[in-house]
Amino acid sequence: MDTHTFRTRRLAGPTGLLAGALLLVGLAACGNGSGGDVETQTGAETTETASVPETTEEESPVPEETTPYLDPSLGEPSKSGSDSQTTITGTVESGIESGCLVLEYDGTVYGIFGSYDASVVYAGAQVTLHGQVDAGMMSTCQQGTPFVVEDAESAD
Known part of the structure; x- marks a missing residue:
């Protein structure tokens, strides 16, 4: 049986009509345009059931003591x-x-960064590097503690 036709027939029955009517009533209630107030209507009488509190500019939305530093x-x-x-x-x-x-020294793997002579520092080279550890440095290498080389010499 064609699924499209089956769904159409199913919605056309008495249960489908009731579901459709409830859907329309729900959509109409959502679009009542009341803004911040939620209202219910009973006949000609309108009663307010809930109100959204307004904030003034003097009030801080977050107390100072909870503001992160x-x-x-x-x-x-x-x-x-x-x-x-x-x-x-x-x-x-x-x-x-x-x-x-990278270079492993004294049990720590260091990622090598900075300005250095590529003819001295390359994969397989024995080197002595002078520089600084920069633990806060971000890198795409994703390996080792960043070591910023200031001077490099061959250890051969």
């Missing part, structure tokens, strides 16, 4: 105490993402 120094290496120069030595490896380099 974000410290602007978060994520800035100059504020977090990571200004110290660090030296790491090891073999550079390719990262899991294309174009990313």
Whole structure:
């Protein structure tokens, strides 16, 4: 049996007419245009059943004591105490993402970033890197603790 025809016949019966009438009444009630007040009508008499409170401009929607505070120094290496120069030595490896380099030193994997000589720092090279750890740095490499290289030398 054609589904479209079946649905049409089903809605045309007495139950379908009642459901259609209820749907129309519901839609008409939604579009009464009353704005902020919800009203019900009984004959010629209208009674107010609920009202939406209005806020004044003087009232704050969120109390001050619950307003979150974000410290602007978060994520800035100059504020977090990571200004110290660090030296790491090891073999550079390719990262899991294309174009990313990592180096494992003393049990920690470092992602290598910064301005460095690509003829010295490349996958497979033994190097000594001087720079700073920047734990707040965001990267697409998704691997290791970010290490910003300031100077690189071959360890061979």
